Amino acid sequence: MTQFLKIAGFSLLVISLFATYSNLGIPQIKPAPPPSQESVDLSSMDMDSFISLGEKIYNTKGTCTLCHNELGGRAPMLDNLGEVVSARLEDAGYKGSAANVVDYIVESMNEPSAYVVKGFGKVGTNDQESPMPDVRSGSIGLSEAETLAIVAFLQDSSGLDVSIEIPSNVEEVAEVPEEVPVSTGGQGSQRAKYASAEEIVAILGCGACHKIAEFEGAIGPDLRLIGQSRDAEHLRQSILDPNADITEGFVAMMPPIYGDQLFASELEMLVEYMASLK
Amino acid sequence: MISTSIKQLLIVMLVVFLLAVLPFSVAEAAEGVQVTVPELSSSDYPVIAGVNSRVAVWLAAQLHLWFAAFVLAVPIFVFIIESIGVWTRDQRYDEMAFEFIKVSITAYSLTAILGGLLAFSLFIFYPQLMTYLTGVFSESMFYYALLFFAESVTLYVYYYGWHWLQGGDKKWIHLTLGLLLNAVGTLLMLLANAWLTFMMSPNGVDTAGTFTGDTWGAIHNFLWNPINLHRVVANVAFGGSVVGAYAAFKFLSASGEDERAHYDWMGYNANFIAITALLPLPFAGYYLTAEIYEYSQQMGITLMGGVFAWLFIIQAVLIGTLFIAANYYLWCGMGRSEGAHRYYPYIKYIAFVIVASFLVWFTPHTLVLTNEELKALGGPYHKYLGPLGIMPAKNTAVNLMILFTAVSFLIYRRSNKLPTVSWVQTGNALQIALFVAGIANILILGIYYGYFTNTVYKVAASIPQVLTTLVVIVISTVIDSFLYKGAEEVAPLRWGRVPDRSQYALFLLAVAFTWLMGLMGYIRSGIRQHWHVTDVFRDNSVDAFTPTLGYAANVVSIGVVIFMAMVVFVFWISQVSSKKSYPEGYWKTA
Numbered sequence: 009m010t011q012f013l014k015i016a017g018f019s020l021l022v023i024s025l026f027a028t029y030s031n032l033g034i035p036q037i038k039p040a041p042p043p044s045q046e047s048v049d050l051s052s053m054d055m056d057s058f059i060s061l062g063e064k065i066y067n068t069k070g071t072c073t074l075c076h077n078e079l080g081g082r083a084p085m086l087d088n089l090g091e092v093v094s095a096r097l098e099d100a101g102y103k104g105s106a107a108n109v110v111d112y113i114v115e116s117m118n119e120p121s122a123y124v125v126k127g128f129g130k131v132g133t134n135d136q137e138s139p140m141p142d143v144r145s146g147s148i149g150l151s152e153a154e155t156l157a158i159v160a161f162l163q164d165s166s167g168l169d170v171s172i173e174i175p176s177n178v179e180e181v182a183e184v185p186e187e188v189p190v191s192t193g194g195q196g197s198q199r200a201k202y203a204s205a206e207e208i209v210a211i212l213g214c215g216a217c218h219k220i221a222e223f224e225g226a227i228g229p230d231l232r233l234i235g236q237s238r239d240a241e242h243l244r245q246s247i248l249d250p251n252a253d254i255t256e257g258f259v260a261m262m263p264p265i266y267g268d269q270l271f272a273s274e275l276e277m278l279v280e281y282m283a284s285l286k
Numbered sequence: 287m288i289s290t291s292i293k294q295l296l297i298v299m300l301v302v303f304l305l306a307v308l309p310f311s312v313a314e315a316a317e318g319v320q321v322t323v324p325e326l327s328s329s330d331y332p333v334i335a336g337v338n339s340r341v342a343v344w345l346a347a348q349l350h351l352w353f354a355a356f357v358l359a360v361p362i363f364v365f366i367i368e369s370i371g372v373w374t375r376d377q378r379y380d381e382m383a384f385e386f387i388k389v390s391i392t393a394y395s396l397t398a399i400l401g402g403l404l405a406f407s408l409f410i411f412y413p414q415l416m417t418y419l420t421g422v423f424s425e426s427m428f429y430y431a432l433l434f435f436a437e438s439v440t441l442y443v444y445y446y447g448w449h450w451l452q453g454g455d456k457k458w459i460h461l462t463l464g465l466l467l468n469a470v471g472t473l474l475m476l477l478a479n480a481w482l483t484f485m486m487s488p489n490g491v492d493t494a495g496t497f498t499g500d501t502w503g504a505i506h507n508f509l510w511n512p513i514n515l516h517r518v519v520a521n522v523a524f525g526g527s528v529v530g531a532y533a534a535f536k537f538l539s540a541s542g543e544d545e546r547a548h549y550d551w552m553g554y555n556a557n558f559i560a561i562t563a564l565l566p567l568p569f570a571g572y573y574l575t576a577e578i579y580e581y582s583q584q585m586g587i588t589l590m591g592g593v594f595a596w597l598f599i600i601q602a603v604l605i606g607t608l609f610i611a612a613n614y615y616l617w618c619g620m621g622r623s624e625g626a627h628r629y630y631p632y633i634k635y636i637a638f639v640i641v642a643s644f645l646v647w648f649t650p651h652t653l654v655l656t657n658e659e660l661k662a663l664g665g666p667y668h669k670y671l672g673p674l675g676i677m678p679a680k681n682t683a684v685n686l687m688i689l690f691t692a693v694s695f696l697i698y699r700r701s702n703k704l705p706t707v708s709w710v711q712t713g714n715a716l717q718i719a720l721f722v723a724g725i726a727n728i729l730i731l732g733i734y735y736g737y738f739t740n741t742v743y744k745v746a747a748s749i750p751q752v753l754t755t756l757v758v759i760v761i762s763t764v765i766d767s768f769l770y771k772g773a774e775e776v777a778p779l780r781w782g783r784v785p786d787r788s789q790y791a792l793f794l795l796a797v798a799f800t801w802l803m804g805l806m807g808y809i810r811s812g813i814r815q816h817w818h819v820t821d822v823f824r825d826n827s828v829d830a831f832t833p834t835l836g837y838a839a840n841v842v843s844i845g846v847v848i849f850m851a852m853v854v855f856v857f858w859i860s861q862v863s864s865k866k867s868y869p870e871g872y873w874k875t876a
Contacts, residue, residue, distance in 0.1 A: 011535075011538045011539050012535075012539075012854075015535060015538070015790075015793060016854075018790055018793055018794075019793055019797050019850055020847070022793075022794060022797045022798070022801075023797060023801065023843050023846050023847060023850075024843070026600075026603070026604065026798075026801050026839070026843065027839050027840060027842075027843040029600065029603060030600050030835055030836055030838075030839030030840075031836035031839060031840070034596045034599055034600065034835060035596065036834045036835065036836050038834050039593040039815075039831070039832040041830075041831045042815070042816035042825075042830050042831060071584055074583070074584060074587045074588075075583060075587070082583065082587075130580075131580070139583050140583070141582070141583075141584065145493055145821065148584075
């Protein structure tokens with residue numbers, strides 16, 4: 009009996025060590041809940057809102073950034089479409105029927121194998137087949153309006169004139185994911201929205217590296233008067249993609265994770281606050 | 287002349303064989319069958335007695351899987367051990383094989399009970415999903431049930447006929463029964479795997495998920511074979527670890543030296559089986575993961591780079607624990623022979639590499655830090671430890687860990703022997719050169735291709751690393767077996783002469799394996815996220831969200847505790863069956 013109790017105690021100890029490590033030794037990330045449907049009145053949207061909707065879908069429901077990012081090398085970047093689309097349409101390997109940028113982007117989303125950028129095809133297909141799924145099907149399941157919103161966003165972010173029209177007769181309801189950040193950090197419970205930009209600065213720990221508010225970080229640029237030299241657009245980019253433009257005298261070390269930790273409205277609140285620091 | 291009872295047995299075997307081949311008839315498409323996917327809302331999922339349906343099904347499925355893995359794995363190595371006994375004519379192997387199957391026979395009925403519990407739970411809590419799945423797999427489910435008869439009959443005849451079917455042709459019939467038992471068991475597993483892999487990578491359905499009658503297409507879906515391979519290997523490793531725990535328990539409770547020696551030997555063999563299967567397991571895992579990426583990049587990235595990525599840090603801790611425990615057991619086992627003293631000085635170096643590799647493997651890439659910690663670190667990544675967080679470092683670490691475990695095993699094998707062949711020095715030099723070249727190749731592939739080239743090569747380099755490890759292990763084992771052929775035994779192995787703490791390494795192996803299987807079971811199922819059947823049948827229940835890893839770990843831990851309690855019952859009942867008492871004066875005398 010003593011042996012049995014010893015063995016049982018030992019086994020329970022091992023199990024509890026594994027459980028403790030899993031609870032306390034690693035960050036408890038609460039994944040975003042399943043996407044839900046939300047009504048969007050397209051008829052009342054201006055082009056900026058439509059582009060913004062496209063950006064939101066691009067980063068969330070569309071799951072585009074899973075592959076189209078600088079880290080993984082799994083899919084080509086999409087910020088230079090204006091420069092590359094014409095050449096692709098004339099390429100001998102092009103199998104589609106698009107005649108302009110808009111058609112090309114839509115076709116790439118719906119029939120990704122129509123043109124596979126060199127080096128990004130499925131293994132063993134000699135770049136004839138794309139690993140990208142048809143965005144209309146499966147878990148992505150974009151509607152036509154959502155696809156066009158992403159096209160608008162991609163045109164805008166590539167420096168092109170946005171040449172599409174906001175659909176009014178396609179459908180009036182677009183699927184948009186709930187506004188929930190990817191990671192809430194902490195203990196994993198879904199958090200309430202931050203009340204102010206100052207709270208965001210304190211909680212995200214911006215002051216560990218930057219001089220901002222009452223913080224005296226010395227690793228990154230001084231942000232106390234950042235609004236004098238940077239506009240809102242630049243500040244937004246610096247949070248979402250901090251290494252896109254590095255201030256002279258500093259190195260690229262800010263992680264591109266903070267955008268994921270904020271609700272879109274919080275991001276705007278932070279950007280507005282920083283732009284006001286003059 | 288064949289006796290009547292043997293004739294009857296042969297007829298039973300023929301019937302079992304026919305039952306086993308029946309499922310192949312389902313490979314044809316059924317004409318006119320159409321099963322559509324329903325669109326559900328949260329109110330379509332029954333709430334019964336306040337039970338959390340997801341956790342109930344999760345625990346029932348996991349417990350069933352643990353027992354099923356055990357009862358499917360044990361006959362595989364029982365058959366091998368029995369064959370070794372026939373080959374060597376060493377009766378100890380036959381007795382050990384019988385003891386193993388005796389343990390699994392009680393577990394068998396528990397497996398069936400838990401399978402029933404799982405099926406009822408699914409039909410009660412997820413009726414529409416089960417309607418869809420039974421619509422797709424109705425025929426294979428029917429044959430699955432029939433196969434259970436075949437499995438039961440074969441297992442019972444194999445077990446209860448063990449001492450009857452001894453010697454000459456009878457032994458061959460018994461071995462054939464063992465083979466048949468494994469064939470039926472494997473077939474059962476393949477059918478069940480088809481259902482769950484269909485939920486991950488549906489096939490044989492149109493884009494809306496409507497099944498049109500192509501049963502073979504649904505069975506032979508994209509992830510079926512990768513899961514089949516991974517499960518067979520993992521089941522053997524897991525089964526070995528559980529019977530190892532049984533032997534350890536018996537060793538610690540043994541009353542005499544002979545009993546200790548027997549269970550020490552049994553524990554060693556069980557551990558050998560577990561580790562032999564553990565070594566190729568990471569490679570089967572690579573294959574499965576590569577196929578998941580091939581099927582769906584989204585699913586692959588969700589698995590390895592998304593919300594589940596941290597789970598692999600927990601997995602690293604568990605696998606590191608397994609390797610450390612397995613090596614520790616081997617090092618303790620070297621105490622069985624006086625001849626092992628020659629190799630003791632090397633153990634500390636092996637231990638250093640294994641522990642260092644373990645630490646690399648579970649070094650995370652990014653950390654959740656407080657402001658002060660972030661400031662002290664100078665950024666989110668540690669200057670020196672940060673690079674150890676990415677996959678090339680981890681691939682290198684796991685390959686080194688496997689190679690050095692092979693070294694532990696090689697020196698353990700040598701501990702009581704002296705080679706007598708003339709080419710001893712050449713053989714040793716060859717082995718050393720092989721290991722040095724292999725380690726150098728793994729390091730170069732890991733460091734150069736992992737850090738100084740682009741991502742494509744980072745991932746691709748893991749394959750030659752794996753091949754290097756396999757080549758080194760296979761060739762060095764072949765050289766070693768020739769080198770020690772006819773070797774002189776200088777200090778015999780004294781079974782039973784191991785410290786009690788070595789047996790705790792066997793318990794650690796069993797618990798860690800069980801916990802690891804639970805965790806991997808969660809991730810395999812979890813990567814479907816909010817889909818019952820990926821991309822075609824959406825889960826709209828209130829539990830469709832992916833939980834935090836801590837929550838999942840707690841459910842897994844509760845499952846492991848329940849499983850362990852049931853396993854203790856199995857061990858106990860298998861002992862009770864062999865006990866006899868003779869109460870004086872109770873029975874009437876004739």
